[in-house]
Amino acid sequence: MKSIIKIVFVVGFSIQSYAQSSINTSGDNSSGSNGNVAFSIGEVFYDTAISSTGSVAAGVQQPYEITETLGVDITEINLSLKIYPNPTPDILNLKVGFSDFNKYSYEISDASGKLLTTKKPVIESQTSIRMASYPAAIYYLKIMKEGKVIKIFKVLKSDK
Numbered sequence: 001m002k003s004i005i006k007i008v009f010v011v012g013f014s015i016q017s018y019a020q021s022s023i024n025t026s027g028d029n030s031s032g033s034n035g036n037v038a039f040s041i042g043e044v045f046y047d048t049a050i051s052s053t054g055s056v057a058a059g060v061q062q063p064y065e066i067t068e069t070l071g072v073d074i075t076e077i078n079l080s081l082k083i084y085p086n087p088t089p090d091i092l093n094l095k096v097g098f099s100d101f102n103k104y105s106y107e108i109s110d111a112s113g114k115l116l117t118t119k120k121p122v123i124e125s126q127t128s129i130r131m132a133s134y135p136a137a138i139y140y141l142k143i144m145k146e147g148k149v150i151k152i153f154k155v156l157k158s159d160k
Contacts, residue, residue, distance in 0.1 A: 081143055087156035090132040092141070094122065101125045104150075107142045119144070131157050 080097025096104055104122040108129070109115050116134065129141070134157050141153040 081151050083141060083153050083155065086153070087158040088131055089158050089160040090130065092129040092131050092155060094127045094129060094141070094143070096122055096125050096127075098125075103146050105144050105147075107144070108155075109140050109142065111138045111140075131155070 082095045082097070084093050084095070086092070094106065098104075101122050101124065105119045106117075106122065106127075106129070107115060107119055108117040116139070131139075136157050136159045139155045139157055141155050142149060143151045143153070
């Protein structure tokens with residue numbers, strides 16, 4: 001009898017743990033002068049507020065984390081900055097997916113923090129960075145927009 005109660009207890013709590021999640025097909029964040037809204041599409045509604053000016057159906061939202069940056073508190077998240085290939089034996093490509101790419105610059109430092117290249121401007125939406133002269137090690141590529149650090153990539157320089 002005690003084992004049946006334990007099983008019912010464990011099963012009951014495990015069912016409740018799935019109650020806080022939902023499977024969404026899409027979503028986004030939107031902001032304006034009157035406030036911010038985060039929404040997702042494809043979830044079950046559980047509360048609806050209706051007024052003469054509109055309606056809102058609230059559901060479950062799950063947080064997400066982006067962990068591409070290293071040791072920097074960044075308020076704006078830019079997912080249109082990409083580097084490839086990583087690891088690289090020679091050429092590292094930096095792709096800036098914004099039309100104002102000329103406002104961006106980059107620096108390369110080694111694992112000890114020693115600056116290997118000073119502030120170099122990004123002159124095209126895709127910039128090739130030569131890494132062949134550096135020994136195989138871990139480097140950090142710091143991307144800045146108008147002097148403000150936007151993102152730091154960890155780059156592995158490999159031998160050919």
